[in-house]
Amino acid sequence: MKLIVGNWKMNGLAADSCERAEKLAAAVKPANSINFHMILCPPMPMLGIVEGLLKGSALFLGGQDCHSQQSGAFTGDTSAQMLKDIGCSYVIVGHSERRQLHGETSETVLAKAKAAHQAGLTAIICIGETDDERTAGKAEEIVSDQLRKSVPETAAYDNTVIAYEPVWAIGTGKTASNDDIGRMHGFIRKRAGKLRLLYGGSVKSSNAKEILHIPDVDGVLVGGASLKADEFLAIAEASAER
Numbered sequence: 001m002k003l004i005v006g007n008w009k010m011n012g013l014a015a016d017s018c019e020r021a022e023k024l025a026a027a028v029k030p031a032n033s034i035n036f037h038m039i040l041c042p043p044m045p046m047l048g049i050v051e052g053l054l055k056g057s058a059l060f061l062g063g064q065d066c067h068s069q070q071s072g073a074f075t076g077d078t079s080a081q082m083l084k085d086i087g088c089s090y091v092i093v094g095h096s097e098r099r100q101l102h103g104e105t106s107e108t109v110l111a112k113a114k115a116a117h118q119a120g121l122t123a124i125i126c127i128g129e130t131d132d133e134r135t136a137g138k139a140e141e142i143v144s145d146q147l148r149k150s151v152p153e154t155a156a157y158d159n160t161v162i163a164y165e166p167v168w169a170i171g172t173g174k175t176a177s178n179d180d181i182g183r184m185h186g187f188i189r190k191r192a193g194k195l196r197l198l199y200g201g202s203v204k205s206s207n208a209k210e211i212l213h214i215p216d217v218d219g220v221l222v223g224g225a226s227l228k229a230d231e232f233l234a235i236a237e238a239s240a241e242r
């Protein structure tokens with residue numbers, strides 16, 4: 001079963017979020033013998049209303065980030081326990097936008113992943129090199145360092161997913177080549193064992209099929225193309241195409 005994760009980032013007001021969630025919930029029903037596992041990660045204020053629309057569907061809900069503590073004086077933050085309480089099963093941690101724009105280090109990401117596990121959530125831990133790091137021939141070194149420092153020792157198939165997202169491919173329309181994806185996923189597989197591995201970075205319906213069929217790609221993390229229900233569904237359906 002491929003994991004198809006939609007990261008809506010900071011996009012859409014309540015009306016858009018509801019319309020998108022309703023369309024997806026109507027299409028992704030347990031009875032439709034679907035062979036993918038779809039997870040929606042709306043912006044934090046939309047989680048509650050989206051959750052209410054997923055009943056009876058086969059969709060899962062996830063947060064885009066969480067704090068490393070479960071409660072306390074952390075104005076503006078959201079704990080993993082809160083996400084769990086309102087119906088989330090997953091949370092993305094260490095997205096490159098958090099690492100770059102909020103100064104999150106791999107140590108911060110590790111603490112967040114541990115908090116997610118403690119709350120009973122599956123952590124989707126993001127890793128990936130920048131353009132400069134790749135040009136300098138350091139992609140594998142960076143990825144291996146992030147893996148070592150961001151993934152808790154207790155990580156297991158049921159509570160952790162790794163998302164490889166080369167930073168230069170995010171929101172740019174540039175996708176890593178199939179060879180690059182295959183090589184890096186093989187590299188990560190050797191270190192991450194059985195954990196499920198997602199690829200992310202400009203995934204869309206036109207390239208989803210080939211990406212989803214690369215060995216060691218267990219699913220995709222989709223930003224821009226997850227904002228249109230039809231496009232996102234087409235990506236999910238590509239996982240079943242031969």
Ligand code: PGA
Binds near residue numbers: 007
């Ligand atoms: P993108 O974003 O699909 O818009 O490139 C992916 C992500 O940031 O998770």
